Structure formats: structure tokens, C-alpha cells
Amino acid sequence: MATTGESTDTAARTGEQYLAGLSVGEREIWLKGEKVTSPLDSPELRSAALSMARVFDLQHEHADEMLAPSPDDGRLVNVTHLIPRSREDLERRRRAIELTAALSGGMMGRTPDYLNVTFACFSGRSDVWARRGNEEGAANIVAYQKLMRDGDLSTTHALMNPQVDRTKPEAEQMMGEVSLHKVGENDDSIILRGARMLATLAPFADDLLVYPGSDIRPQDGRYALAFAIPIATPGLRFICRDSFSKQRNTFDYPLSSRFDEMDCVVIFDDVEVPRERLFLDGDTVGYSEVITDTxxxxxxxxxxxxxxxxxxxxxxxxxxxxxxxxxxxxxxxxxxxxxxxxxxxxxxxxxxxxxxxxxxxxxxxxxxxxxxxxxxxxxxxxxxxxxxxxxxxxxxxxxxxxxxxxxxxxxxxxxxxxxxxxxxxxxxxxxxxxxxxxxxxxxxxxxxxxxxxxxxxxxxxxxxxxxxxxxxxxxxxxxxxxxxxxx
Ligand SMILES: Cc1cc2nc3c(=O)[nH]c(=O)nc-3n(C[C@H](O)[C@H](O)[C@H](O)COP(=O)(O)OP(=O)(O)OC[C@H]3O[C@@H](n4cnc5c(N)ncnc54)[C@H](O)[C@@H]3O)c2cc1C
The missing domain is CATH 1.20.140.10 (Butyryl-CoA Dehydrogenase, subunit A, domain 3)
Structure with missing residues (x-):
């Protein structure tokens, strides 16, 4: 628990707070040819949003196991956001992950703990991100991870480029225009175009995270990117596969009626990424080292x-x-x-x-x-x-x-x-x-x-x-x- 002088407030969100966040901003999610701006408005997405709300409520029901004081201000945060500093920290984190997974019998693979763990380790190893003069990107990832932790965000990620011709590097497929790449920049932001293959949970997330998922050639710097942006960013589009969420009672489809976490292709139509949300820009060596060294x-x-x-x-x-x-x-x-x-x-x-x-x-x-x-x-x-x-x-x-x-x-x-x-x-x-x-x-x-x-x-x-x-x-x-x- 929080020590003397620290706040005992809770930063961890409730399900209700999570659901309220899904209606902030205008998302561009396409399902069966129709634009959905909030998953709560779609009968095919709504039930999984409610299951995600249960995930957020769960941490309050098991507060003694799932919440712990933030090292910065003592407010209670989900333990999967914390950078592990001991074996006990790993064990405590595993217990929180297990409780979360049990809620869906392990059917939801991309509950927020998945990326909480990833960004906690990225922040803990910001020294790797800072290599070759990327101190600003490293500072950005540390600041973002705190925001993710203290705002208790739900996030999705998109690492792989689309399947065009897997025998060729990104830059040589369809004139290099299909894979996500940088097309411009100004003082405040960089501008991105192209697509990423899949982002599970996207309709139910607050932010999209992009970071390295595979090696890249030295000459392909415009594809070497890592950043975080809100789902409701202008020009950012998500195209859903068919919904597997059954519009039937839980007796008939106990899992499909609750846990379709959805997978979407992500399209960037000249999307602006503010510089303070940019973690890596063009460093192809760093792109690989983030995978191996963090x-x-x-x-x-x-x-x-x-x-x-x-x-x-x-x-x-x-x-x-x-x-x-x-x-x-x-x-x-x-x-x-x-x-x-x-x-x-x-x-x-x-x-x-x-x-x-x-x-x-x-x-x-x-x-x-x-x-x-x-x-x-x-x-x-x-x-x-x-x-x-x-x-x-x-x-x-x-x-x-x-x-x-x-x-x-x-x-x-x-x-x-x-x-x-x-x-x-x-x-x-x-x-x-x-x-x-x-x-x-x-x-x-x-x-x-x-x-x-x-x-x-x-x-x-x-x-x-x-x-x-x-x-x-x-x-x-x-x-x-x-x-x-x-x-
Ligand atoms: C349900 C689902 C959800 C997913 N969610 C996410 C997500 O949220 N975020 C995200 O970033 N990704 C997500 N992914 C994508 C996942 O990361 C990729 O599916 C995975 O990396 C494999 O790549 P691929 O699907 O493009 O298959 P490919 O790489 O195209 O592989 C297809 C086949 O070709 C073979 N192959 C391909 N390249 C080579 C090669 N160079 N040499 C030899 N054999 C090769 C493979 O072995 C495989 O048999 C998801 C995937 C699925 C199925």
C-alpha cells in the first residue's frame, strides 16, 4: 500500500470509466461497409466492449493482487504496468495476467496487459532506445509509458506489413507504397501513409502502438518507425474482418457472444504523428536492437x-x-x-x-x-x-x-x-x-x-x-x- 505522504488515489480505471473513454473522439472503424465511430453503437462490437469493461472492473475486485502503488506518486495502478525489479514482481505480474485471462478462459489474447508488459519493458530499457542519438525518442517512450500507466489505457498494436510479396523487402513491394512509411515531416510531426496488416482489439482500444516486429534493410529507413497515437486520429482507418460476435444468447454461444476481440487492417491516410509521440524514426539498426536488446x-x-x-x-x-x-x-x-x-x-x-x-x-x-x-x-x-x-x-x-x-x-x-x-x-x-x-x-x-x-x-x-x-x-x-x- 502507499506509504506516508503518498496519495492513496487509484489511477486504475473501472469498467464504466473505460467505456466512457470509447466514445471520446471520432474513430473510423469500418465493419461490413459501414463506418462505426464508437464500438458501443455497433451490436456486433458492443458485447466485446462490455467484456473489456469486465477486465477493468476485475482489477478492483482483486485489488490486493492486481493493483500496486505507482513508483511516481503512489496512486494504485495495474501491476502489469510496473517495471519488474525483482522475482516477486514477476510472480505478482503473472498472477494478475492469470486472473485477467481466466475471465475469458484465455480466449482474449490481447487484453491490455499484453501491451502494458511490453511498454513497461521498453520504458525500463530506454537506454536501448536512446542509442545513436535517439535520446528524444527514448524520453518520449518513458513519458508515454507513464501516461499509459496513469491513464490505464487500452492499447492495440500493428507490427507487420501487409502480405503482398513476402519474398521481397517492404521497399520493393508495389513500389514501396503499401507498407506503412513516412512521406513527410514538419516541425511538430511526421506524416505517414500505407497500411499495417493486423491490429487485434483496435475497436476497443484508446491508442494504437507501432514498434518493431522484424528486421529491416539499412536503406529502408522510411519504414523504420515506432510511435503511439489515439485510435481517433484523423486519417487513421481500421477495416474489420467479419464479426464473429453472435447476436444470440449466452446459452447458445457462451464465448462468441462475449469475447470477439476483433482483428482489423490499419490504413494510414497521411496521418500526422506528433513528435512527442515518436519513439524511433529512421534508425534501421535501432529497429532491430529494440527487438533483441530491450x-x-x-x-x-x-x-x-x-x-x-x-x-x-x-x-x-x-x-x-x-x-x-x-x-x-x-x-x-x-x-x-x-x-x-x-x-x-x-x-x-x-x-x-x-x-x-x-x-x-x-x-x-x-x-x-x-x-x-x-x-x-x-x-x-x-x-x-x-x-x-x-x-x-x-x-x-x-x-x-x-x-x-x-x-x-x-x-x-x-x-x-x-x-x-x-x-x-x-x-x-x-x-x-x-x-x-x-x-x-x-x-x-x-x-x-x-x-x-x-x-x-x-x-x-x-x-x-x-x-x-x-x-x-x-x-x-x-x-x-x-x-x-x-x-
Ligand atoms: C488472429 C490474428 C491476430 C493477429 N493480431 C495481430 C496484432 O494485433 N498485431 C500485429 O502486429 N500482428 C497481429 N497478427 C499478425 C501476426 O503477427 C502475423 O500473422 C505473424 O507475424 C505471421 O505473419 P503473416 O501472417 O504475415 O504470415 P506470413 O509471414 O505471410 O507467412 C505465411 C506463410 O508463409 C511462410 N513464410 C512467410 N515468409 C517466409 C520466409 N521469409 N521464409 C520462409 N517462409 C515464409 C510462413 O512460414 C507461413 O507458413 C495477428 C495474426 C492473427 C492470425
Whole structure:
């Protein structure tokens, strides 16, 4: 709690305050050919906005675990905004991430903690941003992170350029005009044009963050950019994919009716970025060093795999409960399938514990998780979660299709449904609810999007496993071999 002389005010927002912020300024979000200026005005976006409000309320319900005094003024802020300075800080942060993820069973990957963690580490390692004369950009990122923390902002990010021709550098695709790039500048701002491929959560965010996500060639400085701007910035447009938010009751679609966090392509039509919100401009070396030297990799995986642990626990719970309902959990091969999901869940938990146990203070004074177990998971998790979905299908069989709607249960066929949909472990209504929930997790359009997300949101598994090999410490393994190569 705050010490004497410090304010005990809370900077952390409530759900109501968060929702009020969504109507500030005029957003340009395009959904099915129509412009939406606030997600609260769209029936297809509204329910996820309300779920996000629950995320903000949650921190007040678990204030003892999720809030802590800001180092600047003692006001209570979400712990995911704080720069970790000890192993205990990492453990406390993980608990807050876990509570947030549990709210959606891990279905929402981009709740604000994702970028809170990222910018806390960027701010903690502002020395990396300051290299090669970028002291102003570094000071801007420190100031922005405080604003993000004290305003308890909801943010989205867009790192990748659109898929045009992946064999070519950005500057050589479509005359270099498609990828986000700088087209001009004046005393107060720089001017940007082009597109970024995806920004999840954009309709539900206050600000858009752009920072490095891949390497860049030395001659491509106009693409080497990092900055933050409000979603409601003139010229900034978001084009949504189809909404997967079902306009049905929570019985029929327990997840789709609540948790479609939405993915949007971002278009910059001569957007002005004020200089005080610019973190990097043209430094192609710095662009790569931000990825490798700020500790971003370990910190973001601490968030990502804590959420993945919760999502696998949810999958295990679903596998166990649907198998119990139809008593197939008596068969040993079904037990083995549910056991496989448990293995993945437990190995994920073990990796998080190992990363925290091996954590240390980095060169900039930020407490850093041992990234090795995370790097290993980064290659495997994009295969594990789709595999968990496959296992759930094998456990549930056709049961996923024997799922009449709430309207059917309450209609004239209700008594017959009660009789013919009952099962060994549950009455008809409970059995149907359970199978509908599991299908929404793995097979509905939201479930399918979730699987794609897990495969790609941290880049693809193939490149990540190759990265694991290239950054691996080979000294001990090589020494084991070497000893037998000498006479
Ligand atoms: C649901 C979802 C939400 C997302 N949300 C966000 C977000 O909020 N913010 C954000 O910044 N990004 C987001 N992403 C994008 C994500 O970062 C990318 O999907 C990821 O980096 C992979 O890039 P890509 O999709 O362009 O695929 P590509 O890079 O085009 O890859 C497609 C295929 O081609 C192969 N390939 C591509 N290039 C090469 C190469 N050079 N050598 C060999 N093989 C290659 C890949 O291995 C893969 O099999 C999201 C993605 C998804 C699916």
C-alpha cells in the first residue's frame, strides 16, 4: 500500500470509466461497409466492449493482487504496468495476467496487459532506445509509458506489413507504397501513409502502438518507425474482418457472444504523428536492437504463456467434463487423450515457474525471466493448442452436433429434448450447454479464429523453432560431443 505522504488515489480505471473513454473522439472503424465511430453503437462490437469493461472492473475486485502503488506518486495502478525489479514482481505480474485471462478462459489474447508488459519493458530499457542519438525518442517512450500507466489505457498494436510479396523487402513491394512509411515531416510531426496488416482489439482500444516486429534493410529507413497515437486520429482507418460476435444468447454461444476481440487492417491516410509521440524514426539498426536488446522477447512471452496456460487449463476442463458426461472417460485411450492436454498444460506451467526461478536483473536494471523455457514453448505452443482442439474433437465425437438451441429447449420439443439428450453424467440441458461451450471454444468461427491466432500471433512456429536453434547456448551439448572427437 502507499506509504506516508503518498496519495492513496487509484489511477486504475473501472469498467464504466473505460467505456466512457470509447466514445471520446471520432474513430473510423469500418465493419461490413459501414463506418462505426464508437464500438458501443455497433451490436456486433458492443458485447466485446462490455467484456473489456469486465477486465477493468476485475482489477478492483482483486485489488490486493492486481493493483500496486505507482513508483511516481503512489496512486494504485495495474501491476502489469510496473517495471519488474525483482522475482516477486514477476510472480505478482503473472498472477494478475492469470486472473485477467481466466475471465475469458484465455480466449482474449490481447487484453491490455499484453501491451502494458511490453511498454513497461521498453520504458525500463530506454537506454536501448536512446542509442545513436535517439535520446528524444527514448524520453518520449518513458513519458508515454507513464501516461499509459496513469491513464490505464487500452492499447492495440500493428507490427507487420501487409502480405503482398513476402519474398521481397517492404521497399520493393508495389513500389514501396503499401507498407506503412513516412512521406513527410514538419516541425511538430511526421506524416505517414500505407497500411499495417493486423491490429487485434483496435475497436476497443484508446491508442494504437507501432514498434518493431522484424528486421529491416539499412536503406529502408522510411519504414523504420515506432510511435503511439489515439485510435481517433484523423486519417487513421481500421477495416474489420467479419464479426464473429453472435447476436444470440449466452446459452447458445457462451464465448462468441462475449469475447470477439476483433482483428482489423490499419490504413494510414497521411496521418500526422506528433513528435512527442515518436519513439524511433529512421534508425534501421535501432529497429532491430529494440527487438533483441530491450528484453521484449522474455517479457511478452511471460504474458503470452501465462494466458496460454489458462487456455490449456480451460481445454483440459472441457475435455474432462465432456468425457465425464458421456462416461467415455472410462476408456483408457480417452483418458490418454485428456492426459495429453494435461501434459501440455503442466509443461506450460513448469516453463513459467522455471522462467521465474531463473530470472535475473538485466543490464538496464529490469528483472528478466529466463527466456529459454519460453523460447522452447514459442515453437511448440502454436502446435499444442491446435492439437488440444483436435483431441477435444476426438473426445466429444458427434456430441458437438447434438446441440439444440435454447429456443428448441424452451419450445414445443422441450420434453423430448429432455428425454433424448440426457446422458449418463448430466441432464439434457447441462449436457447441451457443455457441448455448445466446447464447440464455441474449438469449432465455431470464433473458435477457428482462436486456433489461427495461436498459430501466428507470435510469428509462425517454423521460424520460432529455427530461432530457438540459432540463439541456443551450444557450449555444453557441443562439449559432450567434442570429448569423443579427441584421441
Ligand atoms: C488472429 C490474428 C491476430 C493477429 N493480431 C495481430 C496484432 O494485433 N498485431 C500485429 O502486429 N500482428 C497481429 N497478427 C499478425 C501476426 O503477427 C502475423 O500473422 C505473424 O507475424 C505471421 O505473419 P503473416 O501472417 O504475415 O504470415 P506470413 O509471414 O505471410 O507467412 C505465411 C506463410 O508463409 C511462410 N513464410 C512467410 N515468409 C517466409 C520466409 N521469409 N521464409 C520462409 N517462409 C515464409 C510462413 O512460414 C507461413 O507458413 C495477428 C495474426 C492473427 C492470425
Amino acid at each position: 528484453g521484449w522477447r522474455g517479457h511478452i512471452m511471460h504474458q503470452a504463456f501465462t494466458r496460454a496456460y489458462v487456455k490449456l487449463a480451460f481445454a483440459f476442463g472441457l475435455g474432462h467434463m465432456i468425457a465425464e458426461v458421456t462416461a467415455v472417460n472410462r476408456f483408457d485411450h480417452v483418458q490418454e487423450k485428456i492426459g495429453q492436454i494435461w501434459n501440455m498444460m503442466e509443461l506450460t506451467r513448469a516453463a513459467i515457474v522455471a522462467a521465474e526461478a531463473g530470472s535475473f536483473e538485466d543490464a538496464g536494471g529490469v528483472w528478466y525471466p529466463d527466456e529459454r523455457p519460453f523460447v522452447a514453448l514459442r515453437g511448440e505452443m502454436p502446435k499444442w493448442i491446435p492439437r488440444a482442439n483436435e483431441l477435444l474433437q476426438l473426445i466429444g465425437g458427434g456430441g458437438f452436433m447434438a446441440t439444440p438451441s435454447k429456443a428448441d429447449i424452451e419450445g414445443p420439443l422441450g420434453p423430448e429434448i429432455e428425454k433424448y439428450f440426457q446422458s449418463a453424467g448430466a441432464d439434457a440441458t447441462r449436457r447441451i450447454r457443455l457441448f455448445r461451450l466446447a464447440w464455441d471454444y474449438l469449432g465455431s468461427d470464433l473458435g477457428g479464429r482462436g486456433e489461427l491466432y495461436e498459430r501466428f500471433y507470435l510469428s509462425d512456429s517454423y521460424r520460432m523453432t529455427a530461432l530457438a536453434y540459432t540463439i541456443a547456448d551450444k557450449a555444453f551439448p557441443a562439449s559432450l560431443v567434442e570429448q569423443f572427437l579427441e584421441d
